[in-house]
Amino acid sequence: MSTAASGPSVQPLRRRLIRSLLYGRDTDRPAKARARIGLAVMAFGIIFGVIAVRLVMFGMTGDRPGAKPATVQDAVATARPDIVDRNGEILATDVKTASLFGEPRRIVDKDEAVELLTAALPDLDVNEVRERLRARKGFVWLKREITAQQQQSIHRLGLPGLGFLRENKRVYPNGPEVSHLIGHVNIDNQGIAGIEKWLDGNGLADLHRAGFASDRLQKPVELALDVRVQHALRDELIKAQTKFKAKAAAGLVSDVRTGEIVAMVSVPDYDPNNPREANDPTRINRLTTGVYEMGSTFKALTLAMALDSGKANLNTLFDARGSLRYGRHQIHDTHPLGRSITLAEVFTFSSNIGAARVALSQGVEAHKAFLKKLGQLDRLRTELPESAEPIVPKRWGELNTVTIAFGHGLSVAPLQAVMGINALVNGGYLIPPTFLKRTEKDAMALATRVVKTDTSDKMRYLMRINAEKGTARLADVPGYYVGGKTGTSEKVVNGRYVKKQVLNSFTAILPADNPRYQVLVMLDEPQSLPETHGFITSGWNAVPAGGKVIARIAPLLGIEPRFDLPPAERLILATSRESR
């Protein structure tokens, strides 16, 4: 011990205690320090080792394509493929435009710039431009998508700090003709509705990220749509809507054998060049986004079920005397016959009681299973991002089967019903509908058989009979052998069915002996006219409108008119029997 420490004062003693407490007694501290520095060397070796390993890990994973959230949007904003109809007519295309931007820091005289700019582009807001140019930013948009003349005139101003970026502006040359189906894009050229959105979701964004989506490389997207048919359908629907003062009208033409949707219109619609209108709730796409009680159209499904089960045939009798009482509920017919009627008559006279009895004869479970098989109980997904879930009763009892038999108590998207009817008349194949071009072969690969060929033949017959002597007579366009089924469903207002507000539909097939197309026409709340003799049922409005549509589109669809054909009795039923 050193002399100071061994002194008699208390101070060092206390300190000695602290020292031995802190460092321990009689330790060789220099040696300890040396060992502990060795430990520090190890610790730093490990730390830098971990950092190096982490770097190697990054090197191994490399350039993951998914790791660039910031750049995706920029990429999509550049170019989109054209969308063409089945005949190559352009429905949507990119047009190169210039967008004006400013670099506020480089602008020498901001007031002069504001003055000259607003003179060249009178629709610019003076205050807004001034505010933007005064911002302490490197880049501000001044106006997106200006015309070539405007660009030229601004260029001639010779202002420093202004520039143009080439941008792609989406243009829909047909305006509102193909609105809901094709959807629209936002200002950055990203699809936000319809087929446009589907495009973005299906590889367009990936393609852009990979850098392959230059303008030239992009193949146009071919839709199943025929823009001529679309035009005719839309034109007739608007006429019908105006004539019958309906709230809305909708129509659809679908290829029975491929599931392709050749035309789809829901008016009121909007112009995709001005997509702001699309937010109006009255302009929704009623065919995919809305769900409706389809009314008597659903009787086709009910009867098909009975025929397909083998338990009934066209001549099986069902009791339609008086009304059908079920619990507190009574089912009436519009045209009571007061006798037992055959299954065929149930369809022709659109007997609710008959349809209910047909369904009851099959049982609740079979009814449910059949509708499930026809895809009526599940959400139908197509290329369009907009789709609606059908409203299916949570507890499905006999009463539900009774009402659903004639199309009440189950709400489906009309497109869904079209898919079901297609299956009933195309030989029995359920084919998921598509908006893209599809061959018959591809369609058959996707198809599932849901009813027998024989059942399908009988459904064709029943639908044809309807046009010969039933409710669809006004749509029997000569030469095209139209078949069809009408539907008039009273709307539910405040929980009650209202007689004066109806949703009418007409489903037609042409030609009925070997259907190629199905045409659906719907009118929302049509009003009675003197010429309809006060009636608002489907046969007086949706059916004649459908007839006009068929008369216009059948030649476009390449259906050969045939005259002097025998009635359905001989043409359809007889050939069907022969083929067996």
Next chain:
Amino acid sequence: MIARDKRTPLNEWWWTIDRILLVALVGLMLAGFILSLAASPPVAARIGLDPFHFFHRHGLFLIPAFIVLVGTSFLSPRAIRRSALIVFAVSLVLIVATILFGAEVKGAKRWITIIGVSIQPSEFAKPAFVVLAAWLFAESARRPEMPATSMALSLLIVLVTLLVMEPDFGQTLLILAVWGALFYIAGIRFIWVLALTGMGAVGTYGAYTMVPHVAGRIKRFMDPASGDTFQVDTAIESFARGGWLGQGPGEGTVKRILPDSHTDFVFAVAAEEFGIVLCMVLVALFAYIVLRALMHAHRTEDLFARFASAGLAILFGTQAAINMAVNLHLIPAKGMTLPFISYGGSSMISLAYGMGMLLALTRLRPSIEVESSGDSYAAPSPA
């Protein structure tokens, strides 16, 4: 000029200095200069300066930094202690002045302007503090009668108090870590190490529960979905984009959106433009400098040189490791510059001062000189 037969101060310096360490340090400084060309123009452009503003200034700082580095490395251990004492005292005064008169930036007062030069006094306090603490710990081992340990503790308390008042938690953390390491090397009993670790854990937990911004950082580290991890995400992305060989000089894009690309996230910028291979070279340089300095500390007989060089190496290594680990998302975000690479005049000159002292302390000295300087460990003579 540098002949072995004459004992001029210059050739004595040349033959005794650790030349490889010097080359490594100068290499790091040049790497920082080149990376500044990549990382700083977008930042300058963003705040409306000439794109090469930071680059030019970085180059400008290199000259005094180099002079300080070499000049300090000429000093004898005694002169080092003296200079550290002066620098520390001046820094403390300046920190106090900063707290009183400094301009507040982002809620903290860290900068003070003296005759037109904006400096960050806490940067200069760091190496001086480490040297002083090392000296006190060496004294505590050498002359038990001196109250050296308590003096080291009071030194720490003074500096940490001032740093917390600024506030500058990054520097506080660094100072605490280095002081703790020195105390540990000075031979504190292991039980106290455990106790201090426990206290540290309690303190961290306290900060986690009491200070919302610390809690936020840790939560974001643990669960990136819980908040805004923009900086770290973009940093990570730049490593992924860079790959092994990088996108090429000037081809980086992430630097344009990283707010602190020229300071805290320069490592990520380097990765994107020059690739992971270059980052590995940087890591190797840092590791080499730190480990070599620690090996010197391990070897030397001079207790003060051992503690001081170990302390300076740990200060340098910890700062580098924390910065790189944050860039690589290995630890929660903590603003810390990468020594000699990140932009910053005060930081660079302070680092040059610290590394100059390290070079001076690791010079080869004849053992006679070690003993005669009075710094050697002398076995207590019997009373």
